[in-house]
Structure formats: C-alpha cells, structure tokens
Amino acid sequence: MRSFVRYVLGVLVTVLILCAGITTLWGWAWGLGLLALFMGAVAARDAWKLQTLHHWLQEQQLSPGYQPGRTWEQVFGRLHSLERRIDENQARRQEAIERFQQVLTLLPSGIVILDQTHRILWCNPAAESHLQVHLEQDRGQSLPYLIRQTEFQNFLDRKPAPDHRCILHRRSQQDISLALQLIPYSAQERMLVTQDITQWERDEKVRRDFVANVSHELRTPLTVLGGFIETLQNSGPLPLATRERIFQTMETQTDRMRRLVEELLSLSRLESQTGVAPFTSIPLSALLSQMLQMASQLSQGQHTLDTQGHFDRRTLLGIEAELVSAFGNLVANAVRYTPPGGQITLSWREEGGEGVFSVQDTGIGISAEHIPRLTERFYRVDQARSRDTGGTGLGLSIVKQIALHHDLTLTIDSQPDKGSTFALRFPAHRLGLPENDPA
Template sequence: MSRLWRRELWRLAALVLAGVLIGWPFSTVGAGVAVALALYLFYQLRQLHALQQWLTHHPQDEPPAASGLWGELFDRLYRYQKGQRITQRRLRDTLRRIQESSEAMRDSVVMLDRHGDMEWWNSAAERMLGLQPAHDRGQHITNLLRDPRFVDYLHARDYREPLTLSSPIDEQMILQFQITLYGDDERLLMARDITRLHRLEQMRRDFVANVSHELRTPLTVLAGYLETYGDMADQLPPRLGRGIAQMQSQTTRMQNLVNDLLLLSRLEIDRGGQDDTRLDPATLLDAVRRDAEALSAGRHHLEVVVEDPRGLQGSEKELHSAVSNLAFNAVRYAGEGSRIVLRWRAWGEGACLEVEDDGEGIDPLHIPRLTERFYRVDKGRSTATGGTGLGLAIVKHVLLRHDARLEIDSRPGEGATFRCLFPATRLVDGQPQPATQRA
C-alpha cells in the first residue's frame, strides 16, 4: 500500500508541476497550481461518489473500475464484503440447522437473555409451556412460570440438579427443568416431559409401600411363634434349636428391612416440615451414642464432640434415624477397637454434623454409589453385619428434606468421615454445650 501512496503523491506532484509550467508563460503560476489542485480534487470526489453509489445501491456487484489507490481500495472492500457475505451465510445456515434440530426435539428449548427475557423457543415449548409467539416473546420467564420453586431455582444460579414441576398449562404433565449458562450470562432452559417416568416411579413407591406393609403382619406372627419356640429351646433337639435361632435372626433382619422400606417410602412421598422443631445437637448425638454403644457391646470407643453452640431446626425423629444409620454403619464396618467420633461443628456459614471413624476406610471407587439402595462395598458381609443396605439411602433422603447434603471422605486404611452439611437457614441460636462427652 505504501507503493500506491508514493505513486499517488508523485501523480499529485506531477499535476502541480504541470500547472506551474502552464501558468509560467502567463505569469499566473498560482492560478495554474489552483486549477491543477481543483482537477485533482474533482477526481477524488468523483471516485468517492462512485464508492458511495456502489456501497449504497449495488454492494453485491463488481466494484467500479478504477486505478491506483482507489482501485486497490475498491478491490479490498469487495473482497472484505465477499468474505463477510460468506461468513454470514454460514452463520445463517448454522443457525437454521440449530433451529431445525431444536424443532425436531421432543424436549422444550427456550433461549433466555441475560435478564431472563425469552428470545426464542421451539414448538415443543409451545405445547408443554403454552408459549405464544405473538404475545410472549420478550416477556420474562417468571411471567409464565410463576411457581415459587422455579423462581428460587432461576435466581439461585445453582443448576447442577434439575427441577421437577407440573406444566403451567396441564397439572397432569410432569416436567423436568434444567438451565444451562452460556455466552454473556445468557441461559438455555430445557424442559423434558417425564410424566411416564413419574407415574412409573409412583407405582414403584406404592408397590414397595404396600408390599412392605402387608409383610409386617405375617412377619410379626412368625416372629411371635419363633420367640415362643426359642423359649423352649432346652426341650428341643439341638439341630432344631439351631434352626429356630437362625430363623429368628433372619426374621429380625426381614423386619428391619421392611421397616426401612416403609421409612424410605414415607420420606419419598411426604414433603416433611410438619414436625420441625428446635433440636439440641448435643442431646441428639448423645442419644445416638447410647444406641451405638448397645450395638457395639464395648468393642469400640465412642465419643461426642460439640463445637458449635447453635441449635438445629428439623425433625427429631428423622434426624435421629439418619445419624443412627451413620453411627451404626461405623460400628458395623470400622473394625473392633476403632474410635468413633460424633461431632457437631461450624462449616462455613452453616454447620456440619459428622460421624468419623479410624477403621478400614472405603475405596473412593465406591463412594459415588454408597447412597444407592442395597449397594454394598462388600456383598459378602451383609449377613454378618445385619444391615439392610438402605441406611445411607435413608440418610440421603432425610438430608434432602432438611436442605442439607451428604459428603463422604474416605481412603482405604485411613478411616471414613460422613458429613451432613446444613445451611445457615436451618440453624438457630442456642446456649453453649459441653465440649466433649465420652463413652
């Protein structure tokens, strides 16, 4: 480009020199230079006019013919425009394919701007959410989805877990909402129809609850007769006595399993909150410690440590069940002679209720699945320990009902720590408690 500029400057200099030579014989050098500059200016204005006409009326046509600097400028603008048109066409094709693929999806897709206003959605969103292009475009999403749970979910900006709600136009349709952040704080809202899955899950819950309930009566009758026969063990043959003892053990195990299944069903169906009271963590942990001592029969060292004076708002029965399951697991699996600590302490703005032991520990490979029903790290020791395989599933559901979560930290040979993390909204002011209670 510098070469073209030098050529343009030489052209201007030559034109000025020509004006000087023409005006010299007539003693009108200034007039000659002025005429030369006027001609140069006219040429530049003519090329500028051609540029304006081309960009305004025929931008997609070939550029006007020109030489020198203007010709190079026309060519560069034309190539730039051509590249931009190709890029725009590709972007339009990509956008069209995205929209066509979104239209083909059975799930609702809604694009929200940084303020939460709806910019675009597919036809599935119109069927599931009742969106109308003529009226709802540009409206805030909470004008359509007014459920307080969705509003809290949207503003909390924690979208790791989906939200399940009824459709705003059909209460019988169950939708699972998931929000993803992208771009300049924009959001993509997806809603999936899980009505069939929800009904199947409800059928499963009802089936488990009904079967568990129906099993209680025959198990009670069976346990009663076995207890009677057990009292007469000295009058029975030894082989028959051993069989009755084993039947009693398995009947007790079955009763525990039925009770845990019924508790899980109730936790899944009932939203809870009706029996929330102010709990004293020290009293709760001490009660759990006494129960764990009875199970341990002196084979472990149990300790209660309270480091936070605040109380806890929740269901005493449910939290006692959750902490008992953690403590009983520690007694069953930590190994004889292990130290088990039940601790209540601050954790960030909230608080942590944890059960820690220095036993065998758990391979991190198993930790993500520990809260699944009937999942066991060692399937061969279920009969020996007497557990049902539902304890941690119960803990998980109890914590969900108390806005809390479970964290597990363990390594083989380094013991295990199970933390129940409660938010600050679940804490209440309380009086300081004794720092430590030992068994």
C-alpha cells in the first residue's frame, strides 16, 4: 500500500513539474491543456480496467439476477455477491466440518489430529478415554509430553505412512493395550488412530495358553503309552503281574485322554451356544439320586455322604443333561480333593425366592488368591495333586458355562485345610412348581 501511494505521489509531482515548466514557456493555456490531457488519460485507463473487472465478474456469474446499471454499481454489487457467496461457502464448510466431527465422536476408535510438532488440535471422546487426555484442557499440548513413553515418542517422530503402526501399553487406572496408526492428514496435520485391543490380547493369550495346555495334557499320557508299547515290543515275555500292571496303566492313561477330549468337546459346544437354556421341568429328586450314585462310585466307601434340604419338593427348569454335568463336576471335585474319612454334603435350600444347590466337603480347601481363577480352563492350584486325582482342569470351566446358559450364579467359599463349598444359585424363573403340586 505504501509503495502504491509513493508511486501515485511521484507521478503527480512529475506531472505538476512538467505543467509548471510548460506554463512558464508557453503560458497557462498549454499547461492547463497538458494537465487536462493527463487527467483524461488516467480516467480512460481506470475506466478500461474497471470495465475489464466488470466483464470478469460477469463471467463468474456471481450475481445472475442483477439489474444493468452504472459500471461502478454493477462492480460493487458483484463484489457484494462474491462476499456473500464466500460467507455461504464458509458456513457450509463449517457445517460439514461439524458434521464430520460429530461422526468421529461416535466412532469406537480414537481419533487425534496433531500438528507437525505433535500438539493436539482435536480429538474424539474415544481418544480421550484411550490416552487419558481432555480436549478442553489439553488442546495445544504436546501429546508426547502427556504420554511420556519412549516407544510412543519414537513412533510419532517417524515419517507417517498408511502402514505405520505401533502397540502401546498404558499403565494407568487399568491396564490397556492400544494399536496406534499414524496417517498423513494434510500438509500441516497428521491423524493418530487408536484402537483398544486389550480384550483381543487377552483372548489371544487364552488361546495360546489353551493350545499349550491341551498339548501338555495329551503329551503325558501319549508318552506313557508310547513307552509301554515300546517295552512290550522290544522285551521278551513278561511276568503276568507286570503285564497286567502295564495294561492297567495304559487303560488309565487312555481313559484320561478320552475324558479330556470329551470335556473339550463339551466345553466347546457350551461356549458356542447362544441365547438361554429352554425351560424344561426337571425333578430335583432325580438329580440328587444321580449325584449320590456318582459320589458313591467315586468314593468307593472312603467318605461319608450326606444330604440336607427337601429335594423332593422342587423341580428345576433347564436342560437336564447340562445340570447333571454341572452338579456332577462339583460332586466329583469334592470327592477327589477330600481325603479318606472326610464328609461330603449335598444340600438344597430356598431363600429370597431363589434356590441354592451346594456341595460342601471337608477336604484340603483352597487359598483365597486362587478362587477367582478356578473357573479358567486348565487352571490348577496344585498341578501334581490334580493329576494324581485324575482331574482334567476343565470341570469348573464347564460348570461356569452351564451356569451362564441357565442364568445361574456360581459361588465358591473355601479355606485351606477346612474344606470348600461350591454353590449354584437358581433365580426364581428357573424354579418350577413342587413335584407333587398338581397345578
């Protein structure tokens, strides 16, 4: 602007000097004539440029409904139309940006817009939760300053690319694992996308542990069977007692593998079920009879079996085979982990409109730190003792899945050397009419 003013003043001074010189030499008429000629030339040039601007604005069709008039009015009208259109375009762009941000706020993935120095420009609620940041408080803050982990800083410092990914483990109020991806967003901005993969990592760990445990559980009996087969093939005639002991051991190991496979198939079937179990009436007294028979066979007279409650006054609503499996696993565990001479009590009680089936023993008991993990597949408090008793480590996992299928609650109460009580609580909608009720 200043250079333009200097230019205009310079031209005016030059013209005035020329006019003054001509006036001195030839008189006022020549001087005024030259000044008038100069002013006319300037006006003509400006009129030509104004007309050129007018034609350009007309070609842009910025105001298709304008009325013809004087050029300056038309120009200013078109400029006003241009300004209005710019305002409308800006309003539409702002509305589109707001709609886009509203969509991003609903995404389960975290979105953070960063500038070239890793400062936060915007983020959605998922990103706030994942990274423990707050947009209103932390806008303009450096994200590496808020998350002081070397691997995260190195990740942001790398050149962004579509395949630029990283796994970040956050140790805050709760452990969380995040999959990060840094995407070029614009010349001055980058987009950080975060996904919570905590549950996926847990599931993957469970899968790896499951495969490892199954392999380990099958390897031992297979090794035993292979060793005995090799012995029978390569040795001469063996004494009858030795052969019988070998065949008995082989039968035991084969039975162990068979039960493991059956329980794996049962657990897989239970975990794949959707919905809730149907409401088929099952006499509770019939379930008790099966449990007592099972306990007697497993105990071989080494334990005292007792019952408490009125099993003949109630029916349950569910799948009989699954409830038999759940009750049977609780009874089998009680027998396995109760030393000879101990007592096992099967009881039924009703309280608050709910029914509770429980199996109480006077066995070895369980420490409190192990109780939350007892329903995990292949989890054992004592590996050696579990194998000695013939357990597969899947029984309580099966009980848990059956409980979920029937809307039941499994509770465990135990103390070392004092015994354990495993109970299944039946909600009111899983309790049928008393067996003898004609209604």
